[in-house]
Amino acid sequence: MADSEAPLLKLDKVETKIGPYHILHGVDLVVPKGGATMLLGRNGAGKTTTARTIMALWKACAGEIHFEGQNITKEEAPTIARLGIGYVPETMGIFSDLTVAENLRLAAISGRIDPERLDMVFAAFPAMKRFWLGRAGTLSGGQKQMLSIARAIIEPRRLLVIDEPTKGLAPAIIANMIGIFRDLKATGVTILMIEQNFALARAIGDTVAVMEDGRIIHRGMMAELADDEALQRRLLGLSMSAHQ
């Protein structure tokens, strides 16, 4: 990832209000093309709001968002999704009344699922094959998270915005997820991931941005943050070594 290359996604002084609450106070975020950018920060720092603002699920009231050089600040969520941005929300957002198959069919906005892509999804998440005709609402928490990610990758995307994919998952599943995200990165897709699990962040992150009180307070390489315990304590309030 050369710094000189134009970023895939750029947020410039983005502000977001939710009702009477002013959540984002001028977020400046750069997501380079290729690799994984981790968005870290304490609870309530504004990470999820940033993701939802990128997806236009909450509208930015000031600032600009550019994707591949195009200003998408005023665009609506469906338009943004069709630019090639896949979204995995914190709540997973699966359609529980639909089967696994129906969830994935709906996620393939081109109208049909590419068999090779489906093979890739099945290889990453065998449970999706096992429960293909089962109602998504009957899946376990981990399986629902897998379905949510599977939906986002069932078609090639330019950017994946993933909000806390390991929330509430067992350590064994998280270890599996690390492998899956590494494989995903190898396909060339860019990932912007919000994550509280520092072990996972370190394992797959290339660049990192840290948020606090609705602002980006640090930007740099993930490896540098992972190696600097003092910086971790200052930015996040604790060191990664506590999360090994």
Next chain:
Amino acid sequence: MSEPAVAPSATEIPREPVDWLPLALPAIVAVVALPLVGDPWTWLTLTIAGLAMGMIIFTVSSGLMLVFGLMDVLNFGHGAFIALGAYVGLSVLVPLTPWVEATSVLLNLAVFALALCAGVAVTGLVGFVFDRLLIQPVYGNHLKQILMTTGGLIIIEQLIRAIWGAETVSFNLPATLRGSWLLGESAVERYRVVALGIGCAVFAGLWLILTKTRIGLMVRAGVENREMLEAMGYRTRHLFVGVFVVGAMLAGLGGVMWGLYLQNFTAAIGAQINVLIFIVIIIGGLGSTTGCLIGALLVGLTTNYVGFAAPKIALFSNILIMLLVLLWRPQGLYKVVDR
């Protein structure tokens, strides 16, 4: 959408067991009613009448099943579309009385089809305006929806009175659809058999669209999580306008059929059946096509059996059915959406 070529074979996929018990309910009610009615031929007549009535109720209820059950819009104005459908049907059938009274089966069926199509078209158009003016401004707010749609019901009812008059109107069934076929000692009215067929077609169409097409998938997904559907690239605004219009069109279709079933009615024809429709939707479980069908059949059968065997409690029987179903399954026969 075709099944992906590499989809796993059915043998390795555990299927969810089908919940058959609610499907058996109409048959159980029919069997229980046999000793109460006594004469088997009378019982057969009542059963066919009950099924036909149930199918008409299903047709008028299916629109509200989409609008209330799936879209979560508390549309108290649904009855207005039923009334409008009945009056539009009247406006087609009365001027074309020569076709209605003709001995030609073709002309009879043509005028019947024309009445149905006109009812569907006009209510669809009015439904579109109704959605823009009264529903969209209060989307997501049940209390305001009740106030706005009740207001809409009153306005449309008064407009009907202004256009068609306040007195009871009546019309005849097309000649071919009048009379009965004899089945042993049981008389089976022709129109009821036709209504049964139309109801079955509406059910099959709705079921296929909602479960087998991409539009159906979008509707079901959008009801559960509209925001996520948008984040996946689908525009839901037009989709939900379409669902509301289809709901109004189904009410119009049912309105023509209900008008022909009653043959004498006033502008209150829709408001009178409104409560019955909500009972059917609640019995069925919000948003379930199959549940709505079973609920409607239960109401149709019970009304006929109780009306014959114990007329004094006929008015109470539908409430009793709803009560029993909700005691058994508090979320209705088949729950689709959580509220």
